Amino acid sequence: MGVDFSGPEARAALGVVAPFDMELDAELLRWLPDDxxxxxxRTPFVDDVVTVEFAREVADEGVVADGVRSVTAGRAEVVAYACTSGSFVRGRAGQESLLGVMRGAGAGEAVTTSGAIVEALQALGVRRVAVATPYVPTLSHLLDSFLGEYGVSVTGHDGLGLEQRIWEVPYAATAALIRSVDSSEAEAIVVSCTNLPTYDLIAPLEAELGKPIITANQATMWAALRRLGRRPTAPGQALADH
Known part of the structure; x- marks a missing residue:
């Protein structure tokens, strides 16, 4: 019997533009369907720690546009800018301007992490959230303001105060942070930063706390895959069903 050389079959492609220090490619892939x-x-290197100024630099519109062009040179029509702070640091107007820049650079559909978080909350019908971040306070509280611009109120907030190597935060520390911000007033918990590992925490903590947990990488992949007509690979995670 001869070898079948009719393949490979055409596959969908998702483009991702991430900051140069992104360490969690493997986590993003866990949400990705097989097809x-x-x-x-990645954006160019910036010699700085994670501060407000850092977030502005890695989200420079020209830099993001270059990244979009590099992934849309091939098959990617849906492109995600995978950085939470970079997409909320200039508020709602900045996030929406970034989407326009991405489309202008060739993205048929564009998503930012902060915009995806808002989209996820809207899909779940959530208006009150607790917020957990790994950032320093000056950066961290800009997320509260950003969510407020979309009609989402923050019932509680806590951060780890980190300026670098966020990807090294262990699950136990993140779980403790999530539990610390939860309250009866919060309808869901938002966990910021695409460099903070969360995949294995989401389903068990949702079961424990009885409410959705929306994390940066989860929301980014969910929103981007939604535009491809796909569902994320996310057993037990509430957002995957929406």
């Missing part, structure tokens, strides 16, 4: 490829590029 979708992830085409990823």
């Amino acid at each position: 979708v490829d992830m085409l990823m590029t």
Whole structure:
């Protein structure tokens, strides 16, 4: 019997533009269905720790546009900018301007992490959230303001105060942070930063706390895959059903 050389079959492609220090490519891939490829590029190196100024630099519109062009040179029509702070640091107007820049650079559909978090909350019908971040306070509280611009109120907030190496935060520390911000007033918990590992925490903590947990990487992949007509691979995670 001869070898079948009729393949490979056409596959969908998701483009991702991430900051140069992104360490969690493997976590993003865990949400990816088997029939979708992830085409990823990084922004240029910035010699700074994670501060408000850092977030502004990695989200420079020209830099993001270059990243979009590099992933849309091939098959990627849906592109995600995978950085929470970079997409909320200039508020709602900045996030929406970034989407326009991404479309202008060739993205048929554009998503930012902060915009995806808002989209996820809207899909779940959530208006009151607790917020957990790994950032320093000056950066961290800009997320509260950003959510407020979309009609989402913050019932409680806590952060780890980190300026670097956020990807090294252990699950136990993140779980403790999530539990510390939860309250009866919060309808869901938002966990910021695409460099903070969360995949294995979401389903068990949702079961424990009885409410959705929306994390940066989860929301980014959910919103981007939604535009491809796909569902994320996310057993037990509440957002995956919406």
